[in-house]
Amino acid sequence: MSSIAVRPLLWNRHALLTCEEMRQAETLSCARGTHGFYDLMRVAGAAVARAVVERFDPCRVLVLCGTGNNGGDGYVAATILRQAGWPVHVSALGAATTDEARKAAEAWGEAPLPWLPELLDEADLVVDALFGTGLTRPLEGAAAGMVKAVGASGLPVVAADMPSGMNGDTGAVMGCAIKARATVTFFRKKRGHVLMPAKAYCGEVVVADTGLFPDVLDQVKPLIAENNIAITLPFYPKLELDAHKYKRGHVLGLGGAVLTGASRLAARAVQRMGAGLVSLAVPHAAWSVYAGALESVMVQPWQSVQEAQEKVENPKVTTLFVGPGLGLGPQSRELVLAALATKKPCVLDADGLMVFEGESRLLIDSLHENCVITPHEGEFGRLFGALSGEKAGKVAQTAFIAGQTGCVVLHKGADTVISSPDGVTLVNTNAPPVLATAGAGDVLAGMIAGAMAGGMPPFLAAGFAAHLHGRAGQVAGRGLIAEDLIALLPSLLKAL
Numbered sequence: 001m002s003s004i005a006v007r008p009l010l011w012n013r014h015a016l017l018t019c020e021e022m023r024q025a026e027t028l029s030c031a032r033g034t035h036g037f038y039d040l041m042r043v044a045g046a047a048v049a050r051a052v053v054e055r056f057d058p059c060r061v062l063v064l065c066g067t068g069n070n071g072g073d074g075y076v077a078a079t080i081l082r083q084a085g086w087p088v089h090v091s092a093l094g095a096a097t098t099d100e101a102r103k104a105a106e107a108w109g110e111a112p113l114p115w116l117p118e119l120l121d122e123a124d125l126v127v128d129a130l131f132g133t134g135l136t137r138p139l140e141g142a143a144a145g146m147v148k149a150v151g152a153s154g155l156p157v158v159a160a161d162m163p164s165g166m167n168g169d170t171g172a173v174m175g176c177a178i179k180a181r182a183t184v185t186f187f188r189k190k191r192g193h194v195l196m197p198a199k200a201y202c203g204e205v206v207v208a209d210t211g212l213f214p215d216v217l218d219q220v221k222p223l224i225a226e227n228n229i230a231i232t233l234p235f236y237p238k239l240e241l242d243a244h245k246y247k248r249g250h251v252l253g254l255g256g257a258v259l260t261g262a263s264r265l266a267a268r269a270v271q272r273m274g275a276g277l278v279s280l281a282v283p284h285a286a287w288s289v290y291a292g293a294l295e296s297v298m299v300q301p302w303q304s305v306q307e308a309q310e311k312v313e314n315p316k317v318t319t320l321f322v323g324p325g326l327g328l329g330p331q332s333r334e335l336v337l338a339a340l341a342t343k344k345p346c347v348l349d350a351d352g353l354m355v356f357e358g359e360s361r362l363l364i365d366s367l368h369e370n371c372v373i374t375p376h377e378g379e380f381g382r383l384f385g386a387l388s389g390e391k392a393g394k395v396a397q398t399a400f401i402a403g404q405t406g407c408v409v410l411h412k413g414a415d416t417v418i419s420s421p422d423g424v425t426l427v428n429t430n431a432p433p434v435l436a437t438a439g440a441g442d443v444l445a446g447m448i449a450g451a452m453a454g455g456m457p458p459f460l461a462a463g464f465a466a467h468l469h470g471r472a473g474q475v476a477g478r479g480l481i482a483e484d485l486i487a488l489l490p491s492l493l494k495a496l
Helices: 008-013 019-030 035-056 069-082 099-108 119-122 141-153 198-202 214-220 229-235 259-273 284-293 305-312 329-341 358-365 377-388 394-407 440-453 458-476 482-495
Strands: 061-065 086-092 123-129 157-160 182-186 202-209 224-226 248-254 276-281 298-302 318-321 347-348 369-374 408-411 417-419 425-429
Touching: 008 214, 008 229, 019 035, 019 214, 019 425, 035 069, 035 123, 035 157, 035 182, 035 202, 061 069, 061 119, 069 099, 069 157, 069 198, 099 214, 119 141, 119 318, 123 141, 123 182, 182 248, 198 248, 198 358, 198 377, 229 458, 248 259, 259 276, 259 284, 259 440, 259 482, 276 284, 276 305, 298 305, 305 329, 318 329, 318 440, 329 347, 329 358, 329 458, 347 440, 358 377, 358 394, 369 458, 377 394, 394 408, 394 417, 408 458, 417 458, 425 458, 458 482
Parallel strands: 061 086, 061 123, 123 157, 157 182, 182 202, 224 425, 248 276, 248 318, 276 298, 318 347, 347 369, 369 408
Antiparallel strands: 408 417, 417 425
16 A cells, blocks of 8 residues: 555555545445345445434434435435334435435335425425535536525434535535535545535534445555554554663754744654654754743754754754744745755744745755655645645645655644655544644644654654644643643553
8 A cells, every 4th residue: 555554454444435435345345245236225324314313303304315326325214214203205306317226216115205495394304315425516406406405494414425515535515515413424434524624514424334345445445544543553652671862862943033932832742742852953042032941952052054054964863843933034944955955854844834935846856755744724825736736625735745745744724634755645633623723733743753753654653643633632622722732742642
C-alpha cells in the first residue's frame, strides 16, 4: 500500500472508501457466492430500520425512495418497520430501475404514493433513501424540490448510506442536501462521511455490517483511512532504560521578536510530547521575554541570520520547528530556507509558510521528505490554491500538494487531512469546535515536532499528534485555551 509501515489489516479496518471502492468490495464479496446483491440490500435496509427503532418511538414514517439501489434499501426498511407496527408510507421519485430495487419494491407490496412535498405534513420522521453515495451531479427538478421541502419541514431524518444531495467522495453539497439526524452506512465509512461540509449533514454515522468479507480490501487497496490512534500509537517512541536527553531528541524552534507566545506554546508542547531537550533561537532584543517565561527550555539569542543559521545547523539538534510567531519578511524567509537546507526533520507552520505567499514554487522546491507542513484552509488556498484548484475536494487537493512538495501535508480544519507524498492519507475526525482558538495550531505544530524528535516517521507523527490534539480538546471542553492542551498531554499519553 505504501512505504509507510502500517499493518494492512489495521489500515483496512479504518479505511474510508470511495463510492467505486465500495462497489468493488461488494462485487468481490458477492463473487464468492455466499450472498448476492439482493441479500446485501435486505441486510442494509434492515440496518436502517433498526437505527430508526433504536432512536425513535413509534411514529408516522415517510420513506423517500429513489429509483436505484438506495431506494431499494428504503423499500426494505419500510417493509420491516410496517411489520413492526409502525405507520409507514413510501413515496418514490420513479419506478425502480435495478433488479434488486424492483424486488424490494415488490416485497413492499403496494404502489408508492405520489412524489408530493405535502406528504411531509402527515409525517413525524423521514427515511431518506433517495440517492445515497452515488450522486455525481447537482440535484434539480422534483428531487431538489423534495429535498428542500424536507429541510423546511424540520422533521428528523435517518439517511440510508449518505444524506441525499451530498457527494460521497468529496463531501460537497450537490446543489442542495438533506440534513440527517443519523446516517446508516454499510461495511465502511465513505470519504464523504468525514469531510466537510457533508460531515455536518450526516449527524450520527452508524456503520452496519452487511456481511462483506473484510479481506476484499486487500485487493481494493484503499489509500485513505480515518485517523485512529491504533494506527499510529505503535510507532510512538518507547522509553528505553538507557535513555538520555539527547537520545530522546533535541528540538530547536525559531522564535520571533513580537508574537512571542506562539513559539513558547509550541516549545512547551514539544517538551510534553517527549523530546529530551528543547531550545528556542530568538532575536537578541526579545531574549529576556523568552528566558523569563521558559525555565526548562534553552533560550538562545541571535543577532544575525548567519548566527541563527549556525544554531539550526548544530549537529546536536535533531529536529526543527519553524513558523509560530516567527513574523513575516525577508529575514524570516531566510531563516526558513536555512532550516530546510539542513534536511533535518522539520515542522513548518504559520508564518514559516506564509513568508512564501506569492513564491509558492520556492517553498515547494525547498521542502523535503522529512518535513511536515501544517496550513489551515486559508493558508492552503493562498499558497497552493492555484496549483490544486482543479482537484476535486480537500483530500485530492491535499494529496496533490503532498506529491508536489515531497513532504507530509497536514491540511487543518474540522476535517483535518494528512497526506504523504505517495498519496496515503489520514482524515482526522475527533477535533471539537473548541479547538478554534488562538494558539491551538501552535500547540499542534509543537506536538508533531515532539513526536518526530524520538524518530517517529513524519506522516505517523502528524496523525498521532492530530488525534491526541483532538482528544485533549474533547477533555478540556468549553472554555479551552491553548495552554490547557499542553497541560493535558501527560495524562493523555499515560492513558495510552
